[in-house]
Amino acid sequence: MAKHRRRDRKFRLTLTAVVAAAAFLPVAAAAAPSSGARPNIVGGTEASISDHPYAVYLTDKNGNQFCGGVIVSPAAVATAAHCAKAVSRAELRVVAGRQDKRTNDGRTVSVRDVWMPSGFTDPGQGDDVAVLKLSQSLPYQAANLPGDESLYAEGTKATVMGWGRTADGGARSDVLRSAVVPIVSDSSCRSSYSNYDSRSMVCAGYPQGEVDACQGDSGGPLVVGDTLIGIVSWGDGCARPGKPGVYTRVTTYADEIRSEADSSRGVFW
Structure with missing residues (x-):
């Protein structure tokens, strides 16, 4: 276990x-x-497939x-x-x-x-x-692909979505869910994860946790508008304080x- x-x-x-x-x-x-x-979108709401x-x-x-x-x-x-x-x-x-x-x-x-x-x-x-x-x-x-690094600025609000778990260890969602999370600086993410690589990864989440992607959400999109800036990759648990979600940095x-x-x-x- x-x-x-x-x-x-x-x-x-x-x-x-x-x-x-x-x-x-x-x-x-x-x-x-x-x-x-990890599981489902934690702290999110049902999203419309027509919007995404x-x-x-x-x-x-x-x-x-x-x-x-x-x-x-x-x-x-x-x-x-x-x-x-x-x-x-x-x-x-x-x-x-x-x-x-x-x-x-x-x-x-x-x-x-x-x-x-x-x-x-x-x-x-x-x-x-x-x-x-x-x-x-x-x-x-x-989805659009990013043209530069401007959308990765600290604090940029991005939307993550998926059909994964809605709580750490909880059940998976039957419907598409989404949540808004801010981009975290490379230095802050590196303090959370010693293996963080700013070339291939980007972090997003709140210091207190509470909102995050989870198990079943891997591979799903992190977007700003309709531009894909991240792909759900990994993290430490779901929505834990000081442990933002880690995404593949699409611009790379x-x-x-x-x-x-x-x-x-x-x-x-």
Whole structure:
């Protein structure tokens, strides 16, 4: 149990969907070899998929949701690398346009190819990003990719969303939820996490905690307006004081994400 608690501190996947497929898998996390995980959006409210049409979630072939994602082109979805590794490509599904998991709204598509940085090993080591190239295009708005670092200024209000747990150790949400969290400075985040890497990561959250992403939210978007600045990656528990959520810093990977998304465009556009 101690090992599972350690993983929960760092990753944010939902394990239910991936236990059989990947026993090593663990915030929104479900899979990674050595760090930790978390549940649902804590301290948030139900969000409308029409307001955030780029928000998607990932399931295994049996429909078990374990991570989130974000549409970056009609035929490509960005997510966390530890989510992409949680389930084999053949069993991975992307569900788009569905606010309530209990309905059949929207589209469910399979994945034909996956890109992630060759150096990825663990969310706590950075490079926690992947692009899922879809088997068919989606008719939903894609999120914008950041053009510079201006949106990462300390105190910038960003919105995180997902279908993960709504409390540390609690149940997962059936509906899309979102919460507003401020960007935390690199120096402050480094004081919370000794392994914090400002090149590949960014932190967001309140000093007192209370609002955060959680297990099942991994891979989901952190946006300013409709611009994707972060991907839910890891953290220490959910919404704990002095332990902000850690996100993949999208600006570092924007060119690669755009290139991989564009490589899918020719297949369907």
